[in-house]
Amino acid sequence: MLILIFILSIEMGSAASPDPYGVILISWDGISKDTLENLLEGDGLPHLTNLLENGTIINISITDHYPDSIAGHAQILTGYSPEQTGVFKSMRYGEIPLGMTVFERLEDTFGSDNISTAIIASQEKSLGTLKGLPFYHAGRVVDYYYGRNSDAGLVGSVASESVYHFGSLGRFFIFAHFRDAADAGYAYGAGSHEQIAAIQEIDEATGMILQALDDLGISDKTVLYVTTDHGFNTGPKDHTGQISLWMVTNEPGYNLTGDQKDIVPTVLKRLGVPYHEMNPPYNATALIP
Ligand SMILES: [Zn+2]
DSSP states (O other): OHHHHHHHHHHHHSTTOOOOSEEEEEEETTOOHHHHHHHHHTTOOHHHHHHTTTOEEEEEEOOSSOOSHHHHHHHHTTOOOHHHHSOOBTTBOOOOOTTOSHHHHHHHHHOTTSOEEEEEESOHHHHOOSTTSTTHHHHHHOSEEEESOOOHHHHHHHHHHHHHHHHTTSOEEEEEEEOHHHHHHHHHOTTOHHHHHHHHHHHHHHHHHHHHHHHHTOGGGEEEEEEOSOOOOSSSSSOTTOOEEEEEESSSOOOSEEEGGGHHHHHHHHTTOOGGGOSSOOSSOOSOO
16 A cells, blocks of 8 residues: 555656646635544544545645635635735735736636636635625636535535536636534534534535546546635634644645645646746745655
8 A cells, every 4th residue: 555655656746647637626614633633533524534545634834824714715726925915814805916816827827718717615705706805806717606605515516516517628627615614613613513513514515526526537637625724713712823724635745734825836736837937926835746
């Protein structure tokens, strides 16, 4: 088994590694690393465990912004710091400047006929596309946008329908966001029975996305990244100071630690986009060799 992992890692790192069919980036909003690790160790997340079979769990840190939903998702989906995006925290944000989101990078690089992009979001404010919200410009270029306050089951079904649709057309990048664990965190605290139940519902809904890939026969050609925007406190029902995060991928051969800013360069590199050429330059590094 170790030998197999070693061989796969070598193949991943080689220049001959084919570009994948698509990338799916999923945010499980507001889940601390220790909460996730306890659930994985207790076999409480069958679908995430399945995804990790040949994959990697990466320690991700927030180093330059307040850990909340709006600043976290701005960084996860741009790779830039708040000084560059103008998205600092819940009460201090604006539209991310034109062209800086990963959706715009991909549409600009490949051309709109050569990639499908989609946002399936369950929180209107932090991921909304109305004028004045951070993802206003992204909303103009994505092929599909869904942004309503929704539970995991609904997000899972909309996201899996998007996979069936775009996955059969060609190259794609899909972002999906699950809010349920953060909602349970605000109401009951991190690691509470209610939050654990919410995380397990999110795992089930993530399984719907994986099933769609299986049904299309493109699981092996699709890279998955599952991460969180910030952790959550157990005592106070908030996320102050929760900057030690995680990301799970279905692929081997990744760095084991990284910055939240590294996620976009990683997505771009995995799709074969030369991220070093982007302007403004990323102060970040892809998590794959
Ligand atoms: Zn959040």
